[in-house]
Amino acid sequence: MAFAVKLVLAVLCAAVSFGSPTAAAPSETGVPPLIDRLEAKGLAPGRYHFYFRAGARGTGAPVLVPVIVLKGEKAGKQLLLTAAVHGDELNGIRVIHRLLEGITPADLSGTIVAVPGVNQPGMEAHSRNFGPHGGDPNRAFPGNQKRGEAEAIYVRHLWEDLFLPGTDLAVDLHTQTTGTAYPLFVFADFRNNTARKMAYALLPEMIKNDKGEKGTLETALLAKGVPAVTFEIGAPKRFQDELIEKAVAGLENMLITSGFLEGTPHRPKGSPIVGTHYxxxxxxxxxxxxxxxxxxxxxxxxxxxxxxxxxxxxxxxxxxxxxxxxxxxxxxxxxxxxxxxxxxxxx
Ligand SMILES: [Zn+2]
Incomplete structure (x- = not known):
């Protein structure tokens, strides 16, 4: 009961902060503030936790998507980092946690907007798709209110009010699907030179250079001129420590090569395996x-x-x-x- 009261209070507090990110300081209840839109450029340097309201369930209750914003003390670009667009693909959540543990606002030039758990209905249902009955959210971007499918409406909220505003580049963290595994692997469209550089900077074991599948977050962002890659980290439904640490090291390296962090870029011992078809x-x-x-x-x-x-x-x-x-x-x-x-x- 106490938690329910706290949550109601948080919702009420957040009601006054819609569209006003500077008002979205941590609430007194300890529950992160609710937001309907994120404009990270309006935030002061620091670390912020929010719940983004991405529509509602069939019960009418809101779907709350966790968002971490790390705003650097120095100006720079804005990176979008997303995990669990497929609800069974969890390594990326831990990658975000581990990466952001190691970076302070003083270290950072620019902003990281991290979404550790994009597909909340899918995670709750232990499903790749949008809940037990929904379709594949990573074939539904940029979303469409008219299409009538729950996942298309859901991703539209995320796309317009969380993923696009201010984003300069993006890495979408996935794994293979249930019952299968990938190595540390990047899908990238080398026609976009920045995406090609990002793919190598992530220090993967393998890369597939292709134009991407319609409806993925990666291809939707590229179509908007935002360099983006899909970073595949092993297998679903577990936290694979070794691969997670390699992915964190790759992201740190990409943050250095992209100007977010100071440091010397890593020189990989060997080249990744690169192909164009499978x-x-x-x-x-x-x-x-x-x-x-x-x-x-x-x-x-x-x-x-x-x-x-x-x-x-x-x-x-x-x-x-x-x-x-x-x-x-x-x-x-x-x-x-x-x-x-x-x-x-x-x-
Ligand atoms: Zn996936």
């Missing part, structure tokens, strides 16, 4: 998969990559690499429904 090796029928290859392995065309078994241990099918390349993603869950990915090969 193929999925798909289970044509359901079965239990044994993989014969691992992330980042070099594979040759025709090489055995997976065997599918029936429940009695009899081989159903064997799968071979369709072309030379490097293993970009693997199934980590041996239970494969018909049509699900076994191995993804980048070339």
């Amino acid at each position: 193929s999925n090796v798909i289970a044509e029928e359901g079965g239990l998969a044994v993989l014969h290859t691992a992330l980042r392995d070099r594979v040759k065309k025709g090489q055995l990559v997976a065997t599918l078994y029936d429940p009695f241990g009899t081989i159903l099918r064997t799968y071979h690499a369709p072309h030379d390349g490097w293993v970009l993603a693997v199934a980590t869950d041996p239970v494969r429904d018909a049509g699900q990915m076994l191995v993804r090969i980048l070339q």
Whole structure:
């Protein structure tokens, strides 16, 4: 009950701060203030926590999206960092926490707007998509009020009033989807020179240079002239410490090369594997998969990559690499429904 009262008080306090970010100081209740729009350039240097109101649930209760703003003491650009646009992809949340622990406003030139948990209904439902019945929010950007789909309306709120205002560049943090894994990997459109530089500065193990899929946050931002990349960090539904620390180091390096932090850019020992296309090796029928290859392995065309078994241990099918390349993603869950990915090969 005490918490409910506090939350109501926070909502009331925040009602006077709509559109006025300087009024959004930490509330006396300890619950971060509610905002309907963020204009970070109006904030004094410091660290701020907000809840952004992104529409309402079917119950009428607001969907509250956590926002951390780190405003530097020196002027500079504004970076948008988003995590969990897909609700099962959680490593990026911890990456944001760890990154922002290590930076003070005195260190920073410019502003970091971090959203550690974009798809709140998806996180609550343990789902990639927008809640248990919704579609894929990362195919719905920049959103559309008229389309009538919940995820398109939701991302429209985020797009117009949180993601776009003041943003100069962006990194959208993802992982592979449930039952599969990526290495440390960046999707980037090299036609945008700043996005290409960002991709390398993040120090990933692999990069796919492509024009992106329609409806992703990355491609919607690029269409608005905002350099953006999608940073894939391992596997969903867990915090993978080693990959998280590598991603934090990559982001720190990108902050140095982009002028947010002082320091010497990291010189990577080796180059990332860079490709422009990938193929999925798909289970044509359901079965239990044994993989014969691992992330980042070099594979040759025709090489055995997976065997599918029936429940009695009899081989159903064997799968071979369709072309030379490097293993970009693997199934980590041996239970494969018909049509699900076994191995993804980048070339
Ligand atoms: Zn994702």
